Structure formats: structure tokens, C-alpha cells
Amino acid sequence: MDAGWRSCRDASAMPAAKLQSPSTMDNSMSTVRFRSFVPQSNRLPTLQSRFSPTHxxxxxxxxxxxxxxxxxxxxxxxxxxxxxxxxxxxxxxxxxxxxxxxxxxxxxxxxxxxxxxxxxxxxxxxxxxxxxxxxxxxxxxxxxxxxxxxxxxxxxxxxxxxxxxxxxxxxxxxxxxxxxxxxxxxxxxAPPAATLIEERVLAEGLASGDQLDVEEAVFRILASVIRAAYGQKRGRMSTRREIDGVEAVREWIARNPEANPSLPDLSSIAGLTPMKLCRAFRQRTGLTLTRFRHVLRGCLALDLMTSGAKDLLEISLSLGYSSHSHFTYVFRRIFGEAPSAVRRRLTAPIEAATAAARSAAHASR
Structure with missing residues (x-):
């Protein structure tokens, strides 16, 4: 066996012949081979070398x-x-x-x-x-x-x-x-909202971009994610009760993005006082309750835009905003541009999106 490989027992990988359908699944264990955590040479392995073609x-x-x-x-x-x-x-x-x-x-x-x-x-x-x-x-x-x-x-x-x-x-x-x-x-x-838009533009335009365009955009997006992870003020360790409360509230908002609950409503869901919930939520997620809800709504609006929904008023009302103008105001404040402009970007070639990002970076210097 190649020294660069080692074996493990993994229930998730089973012989293909035994896995015809969920009803006929064989629960027996099988051996999966994957690259060692430690590179076998000074050159770090590329993704394409992680698995040999025969495995x-x-x-x-x-x-x-x-x-x-x-x-x-x-x-x-x-x-x-x-x-x-x-x-x-x-x-x-x-x-x-x-x-x-x-x-x-x-x-x-x-x-x-x-x-x-x-x-x-x-x-x-x-x-x-x-x-x-x-x-x-x-x-x-x-x-x-x-x-x-x-x-x-x-x-x-x-x-x-x-x-x-x-x-x-x-x-x-x-x-x-x-x-x-x-x-x-x-x-x-929790990266900047503009990064979430750029990732959507990238994913939608992959077919029209060459390798340089794609990888430049990928590195820029992922670098923004890493900066956000290390820039978040995490403070003291949260208690189990606070973690569970925050996740309960986050799931509730995500399930009901069109709802406009009060802080007492959310604190009741979390089982925490309003003050503790606000502090624990921001510490765990990097966002305030209000900003999380608006960023989530904005991301859902991006999905609706890319799925063929043309009427921004319909999108606005479905996400809990009182009017098109209210939605546009909040979206621009969170994402930095109007929904109509983002919709155009989502359908533009990736080269244009990359050129716009370069121009914006140059202008900010």
C-alpha cells in the first residue's frame, strides 16, 4: 500500500453493489482509503490528487x-x-x-x-x-x-x-x-453581506468564466469569510442554555423569515431575558437579531431573483416588508446596492462581476 494512504472504517462508504436503494441498504462496514493528514512530501497535495482514480x-x-x-x-x-x-x-x-x-x-x-x-x-x-x-x-x-x-x-x-x-x-x-x-x-x-452577493454572482456565472476569473473571485470571497471569522468578537464562553436559546431563535427566524416578532417574543422562544438573548446572539453569530433577519431575507430574495421571480413587489411582500420601497431601503442599507442592480448582476457574465469588483477595490484605495 502507498505510504501516502491509510485506512479507516467508515459506515458511510459501502460497496456500490450493495447500495441499490435505501430499502436494500447493507449496514455492514467497509474500508475507505484517504490521504493522510500529513503530506508525504514537501509539496502539499492538490485536490485532484486526494483520491486515486481507482478508489x-x-x-x-x-x-x-x-x-x-x-x-x-x-x-x-x-x-x-x-x-x-x-x-x-x-x-x-x-x-x-x-x-x-x-x-x-x-x-x-x-x-x-x-x-x-x-x-x-x-x-x-x-x-x-x-x-x-x-x-x-x-x-x-x-x-x-x-x-x-x-x-x-x-x-x-x-x-x-x-x-x-x-x-x-x-x-x-x-x-x-x-x-x-x-x-x-x-x-x-458571518461575512459582509456584499460577500454573500458576490458568491451568488460567482455561482450563477461559473459557466461563463475562465479559470483566472473564477479562482480570483473564489480567493477574494473566502478571504472575506476568514477575516469575518477572526474579526468577530466572541467574548466569554456561552453557557449551554445560551447556545441552545440562540439556536432556537435562529431556527425560528429562519423558518419564519416573513414574521416580525418582538424582542419579548424571541426571548420567550430562547428562554432567556431580552438582554441576555441580544448579547448571546451577537456573540455566537456575529450579527444582531435585526441584522440577521434582514441578511437572511436578502439572501432569500437572491434565491427568488435567480429562480425567475421578476416582480420585486411580490418578493418584498413575501419576505415581510410592507412595501417595495421599504424592501429596497433595507436591502440597500444591508447589501450596499439596490435589489434591481443585484438582479442584473446575477444574470451578468462572471467576467463583468469580476471587473466590477476590481474597479470597486481600486476606487476604495
Missing amino acids: HVHSPFSHNSHPLTIVSAHNARVMSSLLYESDDVVIESTHSDAGGHLSASQTLLAHAFVFSRTISKLEDGEGRSITANPAAVLMLNQNQRYTTRPTGEVDSSVRYLVSDTVLLQLLTPFEKNVSLYRPFRFLEA
Whole structure:
């Protein structure tokens, strides 16, 4: 056996012949081989070298499943589409549909930044749980198991998997000693709202961009996520009660984005006093309650724009705003530009988006 590989027992990967459907699933264990955490040479491995071509692991419930992800789905249909691939960056979209009863465990064979498109509960192997949502970005370590359960009918996201080399470049400005075993100290980050828009523009325009355009945009977006993660003032450690309360409120808002609850309403959901809830929510999420709700609504508006919804008034009312002008005012204040301008960007080629980002960066100097 190649010294660069080692074996592990993983219930999520089973022989394809035995995995015809959820009803015929064989629960026996099988051996999965993956790259050691420690590079075998001075040159860090690229993403394309993580798996040898003869040892790709595919989920029977996936279509176009990329070998950098091992998925074990229970009563679920898990679909993964490869959007972009190079030596250092892989971009894939995932979609799971299980009628609201999904339980999917996955092991990523590369470090990943996950931009959620829907609401789900995520648990990692270290006992941490979080409400994944479009207003936050998840940072997942390679070779670590994660379990997701959607709060609605589906669970979808866009994942950016990066090589060790790229991750080191992103983290070294903030970490003196980066361990590739568990490089991410934080599970989530709340990047600027403009970064969330740029990621949507990138994902929508991948087909029209060349490698330089795509990777320049990816590095800019992920660098913004890392800066947000390390720039967040986390303060003291939250108690279990505060964490549970914050997650309960975050899930409630995500499930009811059109609602306009009062602070006492939310504090009742959290089981915390209003003051404790406000402090704990910002400490855990990096956002105030009000800003989280508006960023979430804005991200949902982006989904509606890209899905063909043309009427901004209809979008405004569906998200709980009293009028088109109210929605436009809040959206511009949060994201820095009008909804109509963002809608045009979402349909523009990626080159134009990159050129606009370069011009904005140059103008800010």
C-alpha cells in the first residue's frame, strides 16, 4: 500500500453493489482509503490528487458525485453536481430531498467552505451543533464527519473545497501555526453581506468564466469569510442554555423569515431575558437579531431573483416588508446596492462581476 494512504472504517462508504436503494441498504462496514493528514512530501497535495482514480467513492443516491465527498444518506436522495474543478479549488452544489425526514452523514476529504441555500441543523463529530442558514458560512475540516438534517423539505448548498496550499495562504495571516488536521477553529462566520452577493454572482456565472476569473473571485470571497471569522468578537464562553436559546431563535427566524416578532417574543422562544438573548446572539453569530433577519431575507430574495421571480413587489411582500420601497431601503442599507442592480448582476457574465469588483477595490484605495 502507498505510504501516502491509510485506512479507516467508515459506515458511510459501502460497496456500490450493495447500495441499490435505501430499502436494500447493507449496514455492514467497509474500508475507505484517504490521504493522510500529513503530506508525504514537501509539496502539499492538490485536490485532484486526494483520491486515486481507482478508489473513488460514490453515494448510490448521488448523481455526478465528486470523489471528495463521502455521503451516507438515510431515507434521502442526495444529489451533488460538480460546477468547477482545478488543482486547488473544487466547487460543487448539493441538494438533498427527503420529504423533511433527511438524515445525511458526510465526510469531506478536503477542507470546505459551505454556503447554505436552505435551513438545516448541522452536527459535527465534536458535539457542536448549529443552524446552517444562508446568512452564515460554514467552515468544515476534512476527514471529519458531519450530520445534516433540514428543517424543511430540502437541503441545498454550494461548497467550495480548497487544497491545503490555498487554506494555508488564507489562514497564515491569522494563525501562527496552522494544523492541517483541524485547521478551522470556528465552525461558522458571518461575512459582509456584499460577500454573500458576490458568491451568488460567482455561482450563477461559473459557466461563463475562465479559470483566472473564477479562482480570483473564489480567493477574494473566502478571504472575506476568514477575516469575518477572526474579526468577530466572541467574548466569554456561552453557557449551554445560551447556545441552545440562540439556536432556537435562529431556527425560528429562519423558518419564519416573513414574521416580525418582538424582542419579548424571541426571548420567550430562547428562554432567556431580552438582554441576555441580544448579547448571546451577537456573540455566537456575529450579527444582531435585526441584522440577521434582514441578511437572511436578502439572501432569500437572491434565491427568488435567480429562480425567475421578476416582480420585486411580490418578493418584498413575501419576505415581510410592507412595501417595495421599504424592501429596497433595507436591502440597500444591508447589501450596499439596490435589489434591481443585484438582479442584473446575477444574470451578468462572471467576467463583468469580476471587473466590477476590481474597479470597486481600486476606487476604495
